[in-house]
Amino acid sequence: MIYLDYNATTPTDPAVTNAMLPFLRGQYGNPNSSHAMGRPVREAIESARTSVARLINAKPDEISFTSGGTEASNWAIKGAAFADRRRGDHMITISVEHPATLGPMQWLEKFGISHTIVGVDQHGRVDPAQIETAVQDNTILISLMHAQNEVGTLEPVAEVGAIARSRGILFHVDAAQSLGKVPVDVEAMNADLLSIAGHKLYAPKGIGALYIRSGVEIDKFIHGAGQEHGRRGGTENAAMSVGLGKAAELAIEYLSKGSHSELRDYFWQQMQATLGNRVVLNGHPTERLPSTLNVSFPGHVGGNLLAKLDGVCASTGAACHSGDAKPSRVLTAMGIDRERAIGAIRFSVGRPTTREEIDAVVKMLTQAVIAT
Ligand SMILES: Cc1ncc(COP(=O)(O)O)c(C=O)c1O
Missing domain, CATH: 3.90.1150.10 (Aspartate Aminotransferase, domain 1)
Structure with a gap:
């Protein structure tokens, strides 16, 4: 068999599996328990959070683990829409986006939140000037993928991020495909929100993360107890989070080589x-x-x-x-x-x-x- 479908998914790196195994075996403590079984699990999750943050030039408390890229983008888009309805009710994205972005925007129409879909050129790239033209007084979010999953085209995220920043509009980047393949830097992109998908990054399926810039308020997506800094309810998936952390470390090493x-x-x-x-x-x-x-x-x-x-x-x-x-x-x-x-x-x-x-x-x- 010759596998040439790494954009669809990647195998889990053996080093990632090894890092996860202790948390599927003896280390079963609840990371929210302050006793001897809970504490090492909490430490491992926080260390993984730090590694994921390093990969995108963020701070650890700006990273929330999710079930994958789709959840991250749903959270970013719906969370931005419902954070403060007085801020506005219009969003912008592009025609070649993944359904993880287009789906939530279409669903938000039920709540009177509209969106503009800006077209791309023959290479699949959007012209930032066309995004600027689509901005309205009520625009609250621009969502742009860093890399298109079918053709691999890299979108002009830094330029669009600068437009969003200058207009006071939140900027969400879907980095599911680009992370680990090209440098991703939330500061250089002016990103306020950024989606991560573990299984494109040699971590398992079912883990991802959302970067939320410090000071940016978005609504919760999964309500429950106070996990993930009070942002996402549910007992943390320690093994998977540790796996994503290890995958981030491997990606940093890989990218440093060219x-x-x-x-x-x-x-x-x-x-x-x-x-x-x-x-x-x-x-x-x-x-x-x-x-x-x-x-x-x-x-x-x-x-x-x-x-x-x-x-x-x-x-x-x-x-x-x-x-x-x-x-x-x-x-x-x-x-x-x-x-x-x-x-x-x-x-x-x-x-x-x-x-x-x-x-x-x-x-x-x-x-x-x-x-x-
Ligand atoms: C660009 C892009 N965004 C989002 C996703 C969804 O990520 P996940 O499979 O982790 O939910 C994918 C996966 O195909 C993708 O390619």
């Missing part, structure tokens, strides 16, 4: 060398995640091609059943025509990916494209 785009670039060069103009790149040519290679094979159905790559795990943005291929919503929003969109496959490389795996996939792909 940008890691060599394999993605090698993959693209090899594809071009064998397929020439039978393959086209989707997403921004340079402002793109070092993991992501979304390519189209015009005249082909991406899902059908993928089915011919024996043992290869990648993904198609298109939901396709033979004869009924639907183009990806994201590629369509980028203005990519139907034929090219239907022919798209997203390959995403990860830390364990090797050149040998890429060579094998390019060989299979070339045969599949040329034979059909």
Whole structure:
């Protein structure tokens, strides 16, 4: 099997599993108990919080653990909407956002909170000037993904953050895809809220975090006892939080060693060398995640091609059943025509990916494209 779907999810790093194991075995104390069983668990959770904060240049008490990226974004968006209804009732986001952002905004319409969806260019990137044009007197939140999950395009978060800051509007960044792949710095981005998803970062599924800048007030999302600095009720998931902390430490080390785009670039060069103009790149040519290679094979159905790559795990943005291929919503929003969109496959490389795996996939792909 060759796994090239690291944007969908990553394996849990063995060092992360090892860090978690004591909290699934003997260390079962409640972190809120002040006795000898509780205290070490509390210390481990707080140490994990510090590691997550370091990864994004935040302070530990600005980090709240969540069940994942989706919960983090739901909390940021709904929490901002309900924090103070007098502040306003309008939000802004972009057309290629993840459902974790678009879903809560659509739901908020039931409460009279509207949103503007700003379009993107052919690379999937928003023009900050268009966000500025969409700002109204009643705008309370701008939500922008750092990296687009299907095509990997990096959005101009720092520029949009500066606009939000100058207008006194809260700025939420969805960093689910970018964290651990490119530097993420809440100060450089002017982010007030930032979503983290553990399973894209070599931690397990079911853990994430929300960064909430000191002084920023958003409503609670999960009501209960006073856990997570009184912000999120429910006894803490110690093992998972410790896992995310370890994953953050590994990410800091990994990022200190460079940008890691060599394999993605090698993959693209090899594809071009064998397929020439039978393959086209989707997403921004340079402002793109070092993991992501979304390519189209015009005249082909991406899902059908993928089915011919024996043992290869990648993904198609298109939901396709033979004869009924639907183009990806994201590629369509980028203005990519139907034929090219239907022919798209997203390959995403990860830390364990090797050149040998890429060579094998390019060989299979070339045969599949040329034979059909
Ligand atoms: C950009 C983006 N935001 C949010 C999410 C949701 O994260 P989670 O799966 O942790 O809920 C994902 C996961 O696919 C994503 O790619």
